[in-house]
Amino acid sequence: MTATAAALSYRQTPERTTCLLAGDWRADARQPETAPPSWQAGTALDFDCSALGEWDSSLLARVLQIAGAAGAAGCQVDLAGLPGGLARLVRLAAAVPRREQPVPVHENGVLDHVGRVALAIWSRIPQTLAFVGELSRSLARLAGGKAGFQRADLLLFLEDAGPRALPIVSLISFLVGTILAYMGAAQLAMFGAQIYIANLVGVGMVREIAALMTGIILAGRTGAAYAAQLGTMQVNEEIDALRTFGLPASDFLVLPRFLALVAMAPLLTLYAGLVGIVAGMLIATTVFDVGAYAYYTQTLQALSLTHIAVGLIKGTVYGALVAVAGCLCGMRCGRSAQAVGEATTAAVVLGILLITVSASLLTILFQRLGI
């Protein structure tokens, strides 16, 4: 069966307007653009569908529009001429009067956006301080032997934050060690000083880069996971359930995660430094003709305990910051699936931001202290 085009026309007498609907009305076909007549109060509107073929909700929409305008102008609307099904749908759609209620404001101007972001940041400061305060109280309770998290939880988090991160930490540190060695060698070879690749890679990795890379990996891996876990618990009302029992969520949920990262971050940092050094040694010996033993002794000479301590301190600080960012974003998550996604993203961004800022501050601090 071939479809005929939809058609709409009006036949008017002084006291009555008849709306003639013809052809097949389909949402995916062209709709007639006939302009409606001007409606006069006290007149009547009826419909003539004798030539109407098939129809779908596009016709319903048009009829509602016409009948709505006519009704609003004071016309008497008569639906009898419509096919039975259509008339029932029209009555159904009009049955519940539109309820006027304040629509949530969704403004999208640039200034508006800037203002909203500023307000959001401002309003988060108390929340953030409260979170840090809660965490400190939990730590104090832990020191007093009264913090009540599940030991089994802590073990799980330790395993997840540490051993399970080993493959990715190995890969990244190895590649970064390689890059460092190549970069250094290109310069040092000009003076025939390839042996100093060992100093560059050793000190660079152990003091700065191992901690930085570990921190960033933890932010993307563990911090994001924490935010998603806590956010989902927020959605499922699990955190509310803790609160109604008077069980502090910061003890049960935040503390074990925080401790796991603070414990694992320095270990991962140490490991990352080692892998970087091995990578550097591999490149130096195979590509730049440095003896393996010479490289080894050179590295030992270059590295002091101070370098190692500085690296470990940085790693620990980054781990703590990543845990705080992840748990904070998870705990203040809204109660929807979308909010969980946003919390996860925010946790990674905040984590990396905090790491970068604290990296600069720590570098300046250690410089000032002459370490």
Next chain:
Amino acid sequence: MQAIDAAIEVDALTMRYGDRLIQRDLSFTVARGDIFIIMGGSGCGKSTLLRHLIGLQEPAAGRVRFAGRDLWHSDEATRNAIQRRCGVLFQSGALWSSLTLIENIMLPMKRIGGFDDALARELAEVKLALVGLAGFAEFYPSEISGGMKKRAALARAMALDPDILFFDEPSAGLDPLSSAHLDELILELRASLGATIVVVTHELPSIFAIGNNAVFLDADSRTMIATGDPKILAESGPDTVRAFLSRGKTT
């Protein structure tokens, strides 16, 4: 009003999310031993009211008192003490997903009740048996059905033998038989524990089977339009309430 018999008094309570008014001027009293129904259409603020009653959300105005003690205008210790006398069954169950069912029930027993592990386990087994989940102790919440989660959550809500139990739509998503079974359980709890019970529900059979007092929240006027025994409200309440209680079949 005999203040002695009042388990919960709500006085001119107004609830908001930010600028958005949810309900205003709610005043009603839940007597000790009541099964009190909070009813109203979807989205009118029933769960929100419950959150205000259990101390999760602070009122924009008004007071909530438990046996004469103000929930919100008092220090944290008092609030915690009040909360400890309450058990809550959340709409989604809200079981702690990283713990097995029995651990879910044992956690408050050990941390708040101060029971040792063996005693907590024994009591938790009993609570699980009460809700028909004996044998599921070692299951995780993700491994059981929605109706079972609700029942496990009920067992957890009863962990500390509370004086007042709050249920948010306990029978939503349950088949008619389980739902009727839950009603019986609720009646049983009141009879055996002497608990006061506050239930959010729009299951008409439940409302009439168990409720002896109720409040009706209206979404349009954003306030309560009736309070009293649902059977009486169904006869002589305001039109909206009668329509609600007869599924729109009033004239």
